[in-house]
Amino acid sequence: MNLSFFDQFMSPSLLGIPxxxxxxxxxxxxxxxxxxxWISNRYLTLQLWFLHFTTKQLLTPLNKxxxxxxxxxxxxxxxxxxxxxxxxxxYTFTPTTQLxxxxxxAFPLWLATLLTGLRNQPTASLGHLLPxxxxxxxxxxxxLIETTSLLIRPLALGVRLTANLTAGHLLIQLISTATxxxxxxxxxxxxLTITILLLLTILEVAVAMIQAYVFVLLLSLYLQENx
Amino acid sequence: xxxxxxxxxxxxxxxxxxxxxxxxxxxxxxRQLHTTQQSLAPLPPLxxxxxxxxxxxxPEEFFQFLYPKTGVTGPYMLGTGLLLYFLSKExxxxxxxxxxxxxxLSVIIYGVKRFGGDVAAFADKxxxxxxxxxxAVKNEAINSLxxxxxxxxxxxxxxxxxxxxxxxxxxxxxxxxEANYRERLMMVYNEVKKRLDYQVAMQTLKRQKEQEHMIxxxxxxxxxxITPQQQKESVAKCIMDLxxxxxxxxxxx
Numbered sequence: 227m228n229l230s231f232f233d234q235f236m237s238p239s240l241l242g243i244p245x246x247x248x249x250x251x252x253x254x255x256x257x258x259x260x261x262x263x264w265i266s267n268r269y270l271t272l273q274l275w276f277l278h279f280t281t282k283q284l285l286t287p288l289n290k291x292x293x294x295x296x297x298x299x300x301x302x303x304x305x306x307x308x309x310x311x312x313x314x315x316x317y318t319f320t321p322t323t324q325l326x327x328x329x330x331x332a333f334p335l336w337l338a339t340l341l342t343g344l345r346n347q348p349t350a351s352l353g354h355l356l357p358x359x360x361x362x363x364x365x366x367x368x369x370l371i372e373t374t375s376l377l378i379r380p381l382a383l384g385v386r387l388t389a390n391l392t393a394g395h396l397l398i399q400l401i402s403t404a405t406x407x408x409x410x411x412x413x414x415x416x417x418l419t420i421t422i423l424l425l426l427t428i429l430e431v432a433v434a435m436i437q438a439y440v441f442v443l444l445l446s447l448y449l450q451e452n453x
Numbered sequence: 454x455x456x457x458x459x460x461x462x463x464x465x466x467x468x469x470x471x472x473x474x475x476x477x478x479x480x481x482x483x484r485q486l487h488t489t490q491q492s493l494a495p496l497p498p499l500x501x502x503x504x505x506x507x508x509x510x511x512p513e514e515f516f517q518f519l520y521p522k523t524g525v526t527g528p529y530m531l532g533t534g535l536l537l538y539f540l541s542k543e544x545x546x547x548x549x550x551x552x553x554x555x556x557x558l559s560v561i562i563y564g565v566k567r568f569g570g571d572v573a574a575f576a577d578k579x580x581x582x583x584x585x586x587x588x589a590v591k592n593e594a595i596n597s598l599x600x601x602x603x604x605x606x607x608x609x610x611x612x613x614x615x616x617x618x619x620x621x622x623x624x625x626x627x628x629x630x631e632a633n634y635r636e637r638l639m640m641v642y643n644e645v646k647k648r649l650d651y652q653v654a655m656q657t658l659k660r661q662k663e664q665e666h667m668i669x670x671x672x673x674x675x676x677x678x679i680t681p682q683q684q685k686e687s688v689a690k691c692i693m694d695l696x697x698x699x700x701x702x703x704x705x706x
Contacts, residue, residue, distance in 0.1 A: 229548050263496065265583060267503075268576035275579055316554035402552035420552070427556045 231399050235392065238319045249319050253308035277304070284446050292453045295446070302331070303442040310391060310434030314398075314427070323395060325388045332383035335445050340376075343452025354451050383444060390437045394430045401426060509565070 238245040258270055266274075281300045285293055306322060313320025321327050343351035355372040356365060401423045408416040505513035511528070519527040539545040 228546065229550060263499065265580050267499065268573055268580075271576045271579050272572065275576075314557050316550045316557065398553050398556075399549055402549040402556070405552045406547075406549050420556070423552065423556050424560070427553075427560050431560065 231396065231403075234317075234319060234395060234399065235323050236319075237324070246321065250309075250321055253305065253312060256308060257304070280304075284442060287450055288446065289453065292446075292449055295449055298335075299442050299446055302335075302445075303438055306387070306438035306441055307435060310438055311431070313391065313395065314430055314434060320391060320395065322387055323392045325384060328384035328387045329380070332387075332441070332445075333380040336380040336383060336448060339445065339448040339452045342449075346453070351452055379444075379448065383441060387437050387441055390433055394426075394433055397426060398423065398430060509562075 238249060257273060260266065260270060260274060265271075277300060280303055281296055284299050284303070285296055288295070309320060309322050312318055313322070340351075355369050355376065357368070357372070360368050401419055405416050405419040405423060408419060507513055507516060516528050519531070523530065540547070
């Protein structure tokens with residue numbers, strides 16, 4: 227198949243049937259559910275250990291009320307992590323490169339934290355708009371700035387994830403195209419480019435994991451402020 | 454659970470019943486209900502190792518499947534042939550994704566080869582720790598019970614020695630009683646002796662006094678009985694005795 231650079235970012239469809247649902251739900255198949263055995267196999271043990279580890283990490287700063295968010299935050303983290311890592315395989319579609327999906331994840335969750343804060347502790351929530359110890363003449367300007375930063379949070383969350391992944395994938399595509407194109411002409415430069423590509427791949431693996439973690443971490447931070 | 458009992462008894466019961474009319478329940482009478490005991494515990498044991506896999510992807514069963522017809526190199530020939538077929542017919546087109554695929558696959562394979570053993574050991578360690586915690590509880594219980602048994606045995610041994618203890622105590626008490634008895638016996642003896650001594654002393658005193666009195670009376674009487682005549686005679690005799698004596702003394706000298 228002759229690929230353009232847009233093909234990996236297009237929502238997959240087979241004979242007109244959109245496959246986006248499969249691509250979103252497939253990662254779930256990779257995580258077995260805990261069985262009734264006391265000592266299970268290595269895969270399940272590692273999975274459970276990882277889930278406990280992540281949940282503990284995310285929820286330690288939160289107070290008791292915030293622990294209600296444990297399920298959604300951990301499952302979001304696993305979801306994003308798996309989708310990002312699977313997207314690095316060739317010929318795969320990464321749903322998190324779509325801004326629509328990331329905004330659909332970021333916006334409602336951020337809004338939930340905001341509304342929780344405004345509903346349960348409105349004074350404290352609004353109080354976050356003014357950092358402590360600001361000089362009095364700066365207060366009006368600072369409140370406007372903080373409000374802007376508050377309102378831009380969902381946009382930032384979504385766009386951060388999208389941009390990182392899209393940029394990474396695009397870079398991989400471009401550099402591998404360069405390698406392929408240079409191979410018959412200047413093999414030495416092609417070899418250099420492949421080295422760059424290897425390093426970039428390692429970076430992309432790291433970025434995939436970090437971006438998933440950062441998304442969920444920021445959400446938990448916004449939750450901490452507001453709960 | 455009761456339903457299981459009913460279901461187990463059902464075939465026998467159904468066979469005991471008279472055969473139902475053909476119009477009704479032919480299927481029910483002929484179908485076997487649960488013939489084996491269905492129980493969830495104990496669970497059948499898990500296999501120790503997963504299925505054998507060659508090159509991390511292809512199960513060993515595939516190689517065994519092809520072995521009778523094509524020998525050892527069969528599957529590899531098949532793989533190479535398929536690959537070359539796809540490449541030459543451009544069913545698989547070599548494009549930039551191929552290079553990207555090569556990179557990511559090499560990264561993945563390197564990661565698995567390098568960290569696979571460590572991750573497996575870590576998972577095994579997690580399971581071992583879980584087992585060790587439970588085993589520790591069990592061993593702790595066994596040890597404490599063993600200690601209790603030893604304590605109990607010691608107590609029983611102590612109980613056996615109880616008779617000696619009682620004997621010693623009994624001897625002690627007997628000795629105390631004996632000593633006390635002897636002491637009182639001594640006291641009685643002393644008291645009696647004191648009284649008897651008193652009586653003896655009284656008697657001695659009385660006799661002494663009687664003697665003295667008698668002597669005095671005799672002396673008084675004798676003195677009274679000495680008449681002046683007798684007194685002169687005795688004095689003259691004494692003088693004569695003295696003269697005789699002095700003569701004797703003079704002669705000695």
